[in-house]
Structure formats: C-alpha cells, structure tokens
Amino acid sequence: MRLMVNGVAHDVDAPADMPLLWVLRDLLGMTGTKYGCGMGLCGACTVHIDGEPRRSCSTNVSVAEGTQITTIEGLSDDASHPVQQAWAELDVVQCGYCQSGQIMAAAALVASDANPDDAAIEEAMTGLICRCGTYDAIRAAVKRAAELGGR
C-alpha cells in the first residue's frame, strides 16, 4: 500500500492490521513517534492524520492509506513550528520520550483553536502521559505556542 508521510509517498508491504506506529518506526525507520503503551492510553505515539491527532499505536495502517500523515519529523524542517519554539522557550522537556506525542497533540490543538483556555488544553492534553512531570510547563507552552501563531 502507499502511505503519504510528511508529504512523501512510501510504498509499504504491511498487513492491514499492523498499527501505523510500527509501520512508521520499523518499516519506514521514522523513530520520532514513540511506543508507550500500545493501547491508546498514553499518547506518546500521537501523529496527525489529515490534520487530526491520532494514536498511531491503535490505528491500523489500512486506515491511514489515502490520508496525509504528519509525524514529528514533518512538523517543521528546523524546529521552527510555534509549538517547538514554545517548547524550547519554556524549557519543557525532561527525559523527552513522551514529547513527540505531546508536541503533536499541542500542534493539532493550536491549529484548531487560536486561543486555547485551560479547559481546552486539559481536554486535548490529558490523554498524554508524562512521568517526568512536565505537565505544568506543557500548559504554559501550549499557551505560548498559540501566541506565537499556532499554524
């Protein structure tokens, strides 16, 4: 099947029920998207499918065929996306493992909501787990990203 990932077409030979996460990581070698739980419980695997945040660990690759998939590698060429800028400005990351998913979820939020309030941030981000304790910084960084222009 053919997948469009970050604007580039890839032909992959994968079973229809193989999760998109493992196609991205193990077949396409794009390891920015992370495995955390495999059940859509932690959000580390979040990517955009046609602009919507999706848990790639529990999305069959067949569902993604014919869509535009965006991963952390495709968010910007140079860490210039407003969410990445905000994350850097506010020194959000710690171990960093969950941050690809956090950033992708935040990017989808600020793209759809130019001025997300606390409730909107909570709704969009509470499905993503961070064990290091960056939640406080994430809340502030999402607001900063919105100020920087969402996109």
Next chain:
Amino acid sequence: MRTPKAGRPDSTPSPETAGNSAPSRRDFLKTSAVAGGGLVIAFTVPGAKRLAMAGIVPTGAFEPNAFLRIGTDDTVTVLLAHSEMGQGIWTSLPMLIAEELECDWSKIRVEHAPAAPEYAHTAYGLQATGGSTTTWSEFDRYRQAGATARAMLVQAAAERFGVTPSSCRAENGAVVADERRATFGELAEAAAALEAPESVPFKDPKDWTVIGTPRMRLDTPEKTTGRAKFGMDVQFEGLLTAVVANSPTFGGSVRSFDATDALAVPGVRHVVQVPSGIAVVADHFWAATEGRKALKIEWEPGRAASVDTDALRAEYLELAATPGVTADEAGDVAGALAGAATTIGGEFSVPYLAHATMEPLNCTVRIGSDGCEIWTGTQFQTPDQGAAAAILGLAPEQVKLHTTFLGGGFGRRANPASDFVSQAVHVAKAAGAPVKTVLTREDDTRAGYYRPAFVHSARLGLDADGRPVAWDHVAVGQSILAGTFFEAMLPENGIDPSSVEGLTDSPYLAEFPNRRVGVHTPDPGVPVLWWRSVGHTHTAFAVESLIDEAAHAAGRDPFEYRRQMLANHPRHLGALELAAEKADWGSPLPAGQARGIAVHESFGSFVAHVAEVSVEDGRIRVNRVVSAVDCGIAVNPMTIDAQLKGAITFGLSATLHSSLSMKEGRVQESNFHDYQVLRLSGMPAVETHIVPSTDPPGGIGEPGTPPIAPAVANAVFALTGRRLRDLPLAL
C-alpha cells in the same frame, strides 16, 4: 537508587566529598593527545574501588579517556560519566566544566561516555547514575577537568604569544593577552603536547558566572524534533526485534513449549528459550508480539506463585504488632507510652509500585567474533557490562556499551540483577543475530523490581503539654539489597538501610527521649528495587503524618509545632519557613480547601511542601503546591525547578493513583488503564523556591518526592478530619 556506603547507619549519600579544594595530586590528572588533534583531559579516581571486593569493578591498567575534548574547530565536547534520564545533567555537568574552562557556551556538545573504569562514580566506584548523586559527586571532578584544560590552553597561548601565562586570560572560548588572541581550537594541538600542571586552583565562588545562573537545556533541539535517540530507537541493517514470554509468576520457569504456530506468523524468524522464558525474534516489533500470542507454553510455578497482596498486607500488619529487629532504641518506650497523657498513631501502608518509565525497558545486543556491542538506556553501566561479559565468557572491556538517552529511569534502569540487559544478551546469543529485545508496556509493568510494599505501625506518646515523650515504631517490608551484590553492604543486624532511611535519622525521632524502631524483613519473593527516593517514599509519609497528628493532638499549628521540633535543624527550618511564607501559611483559603505541610531531608537536600487540596466528587484534588528546597549550592536553578516539579508529579501518582496488586502470584495490573498515574488534568499549579545556600551541593532528583504524600494527607486531614494512612489516599 540507594547509596551502598559501608559503615554508615543511614543510606543517604553525604555531599561531604564536594568542596572547593583544588586538585593537587600529580597522578590525579593525566592528559594525552587524541587522534585528529585536540586536547583530552582524563582523570583516574584514586581509592574509588569500594566495590572491587564484590568483583564488579573492572580492574586493570588506567585507560586514558575523557570528560572533555576540545576540537580544533573550537567545539568543546563534554562526556557524561552519568546517564541523562530527564534530570538535566546534559546541561548541569557541562556548566561545571564551563565555569572553570571559560569556554563559549554555544560551542558545547554533549555525549554519554562509554562504559569504562575511568568513568566510575567518585563515591560508588562503579559507573552508575542514582541516589541523586551526580551533581555533588562530580562537582569537583568536572570543575577540575575545566580548570586544568584552561590552564593548559593558557600555557599554550603564552608560549605562542611569547608572554608569561599570568599576562594571559581565558574568556569565552579564547585566550587573550593584550592585542593577541587565539581560540581554544587554535590552541588545542599545542595544549595537548603540554604536561598537565601540578595544581590548578578553582575559581573563588564569588567569581562564578555559570554556576548558579539559569541555563536552558542543551538537549531540547533533539527532543523537540524526534531526533533524540533512545534505546528503543536503535536501528541498523540486520537488526531483529524480540519480545519474551516470561513466567506469569515471579520465579517460575518453562516446563515445555510449542513454537509451531508462532514460527508460522509472517516475519517471525526464531523462537528461542532463554533463562527468563521464550523469546520470539522477528523482523519487527509487531511480528514479534503477534508471534508471541501464538506461543503455547506450560509453566513451572516459582516460589512467588501464591503471592496475594491482600494476604501479604494482613501478614505485614501482624508482624508489625511484634517487635522485630531493633534499629534504634533509647529510654523506656513501653513505660513512657503507658504514662503518656496522649497517645496517637496507627498503621500505615504503601503498595508495590512499578516505575513505569515512559520508554518501556529495552536493550539491543550485537555479538561479534571478539566481543559484543550493547545499546541501551541504563543507569548501571558497570554492572550491566559485567553481566553481559559473564554470559558471553568475555572480559568486561570486550563489551562495548553505548548509553542512549533514557526515556525515564527513576531507579528501574539501575538493577543489580541487570535483568533487561542480561535477557537481551541471552536472546541475541540464542538467536545468533543482532537483536533488540523489547518489553511491551504490559511486560514492563509485570516484570517486577518494584518499590517494595511496606507497613509501618507507630504509637507516639505526648505529655500533658503536647511535648514528645515516647515513639514506638515498627516497619515491615522487603530488603532491596538482600540477594544482590550489594548484600555485603548490609549492616550486622541485617536491616536494609533503605527500610529505615528517613526514620531512624529523623530529627523528630531524636526529640523523643524514649523511642524504639523495630524492623521486620520478610521475603515473599517479589523482586524489588529502588524507586525514586527509595525508602523515603514510605518513611516520610509515616513520619510527617505522625508529626502532623501530634501537632493536632497538642492543639498546635502544624507549621509552628514543626518549627519548635526542628529548632536545632537550620536547614530543615529554612526550607520549612520559606515554603510556609511563600504559601502564605495561615491565611484563609476559600471554603472547601485546606493546606497541609511536610518537610523532609533526603539525599543531602531539604524539601518542604505546602499542598492545597479540595475534595471533588469524593476524590482528593491537589490544587496547588508551594515547594522550597535547600540543596546547597544551586548549580542550575532551572534544573532544580524542573526536578522539584518532576519529583512532586511522580510522588502525586503514588499519593493518589498508583498501586500494584497480586493474586495467585500474578500481577493484576498491566497498562495505564489499571496502573494509573497522574495526568495533566490532575496536575496542581506548582511554585518552587530555593533557599540561598553556600553549602556543598546535595541531590535534587529525588528529595522532592518524599514530602508530597504527607503534605497532601495532612491537608486532607485539615479539610476532612480524616487521617488517611494508606497510599494511594482514598476517602
């Protein structure tokens, strides 16, 4: 991780090794030229072979290596002897070097050092990250690396300029003398040819321009773009992926298995038996997990096959009613309790907890004809290297261990049993191919090496004026050190220091003239390990809940009562008073909210939290935490802020959500739906404050965790009148 420090009654590492003395030992420092030009500074660590007797520290000739490499392109590469797992040493260790080196901060590059004897921990004697020790244990060594390099660069510049070294100064990556200027890169080759100086004095702390200033993380670019490589992200041509079917109960083994169906799954290459179970080795993770579902295995139950955590708790409570082995005793506790005007206390319990790092455990192994390469996120390079070498019949130096970024550690990746590394080595060996062995989230949750479950039973007696009279305390729980290569570190009475740290050394306990602490150390066969702040996770909960209860029984304000008890402990007091002041302790809160306070020393630092809580739909909600720390010299205030917030978050998961249970030996929880952790919706606003200090640095990764559970429990008492003694707290 606990500090294996022989001869100390407590397990808390002392920052006493940190200081401002200059290096003077000629043999402490050696330099050598490095291929490609440049200056390499390396140190040996005299007398740091504390664990050589246990046979785990590689011995042999000094191998020149580096904490610091200055390239001819002006880059300054700092090699970390410790593992970056989120705690920020990727930035703070380079700060120590930069302070003395006078380099251009923008030219700093950072790498994990290889596993090698010269990177042994200055206190532990083996390469490891844990016990909140990195900053204080490297405070001198990394500054020395910078100071010595600077002196040699200055010397090289002086020779080039034809002036005396004293007329040159290093600044911002160059050496200047009047109108002459040469960058570090231009001087690197000449500096590498020089003899290392006999002694280089450190800068006076009043001249520091880096230490104590906020510095942004240096690992942000790769961690916001997906480029950061964690162990899970290791890939190369020919690498296979494995998952292992492990015994459903601890200590069990394979009786028989049938791999026929598993081998028929597309992508599955091998099914091999290893000591821990049956490994399915495949082209990729998905095929490996699909193959594992098709395995048929009969298991031989192990000694923990009947463990039931409800029954265990009842057993621990029974034990807690008996004296146990004496850890501390003074006066006549029974007589004084009988004569006390007021008696308070009760039974506290905490469950087993998984570390649940966001990156599940994994390890990649490639075995060659004359050695082995390992890529993994580990906190325990030396033991892991030794374990791999033993399995393969190699010398440790034939095992090349690459430390990747760690997707969280919290102690789980510092395992004396080297469980996930050993398993991966066995899998690669049996498969005859390079293999990345991965634990799924479910495997990771059920793999053991938990924070041990504990029960504390305590009675405190007060006189008619509320003053302390008697404290009778019994703690019941597993030893972390028993059965490991650290067992030799256990004191004669057999009490694991991690069972009583934060209790027997509590300044409150010493205020009770009649006291006894007893300990029982049962062994139900569940593997246990250090979990961020280790024994303090439960001792601080018991101790700070008890003191709060005593304050209320005495009719005193909990903050004022603590101030009085801690009058001779200025660092406790400093943190306590700063947190109370910033939280506006005593001021009214809106209806339905209340504050609780707790202060605790661990890992050489002192942390106080004030928690503000409310109850919504019968559930405890923490709205705000105001935190103050005295961690000695604050190397990077941004790191300290982040680590306090992280430690609070980690502790709040244990305070409100997380618990592992076992029935018939099987762990009941498996993933984040039933092993719950704090999420963003439950995250309080957190405010952190640092007590100004010139004391040597203490730890910061762990000390914020112990006082959060009691601060919240004490707030719940203030709000509801209910004294909750079991974690996670539930109304």
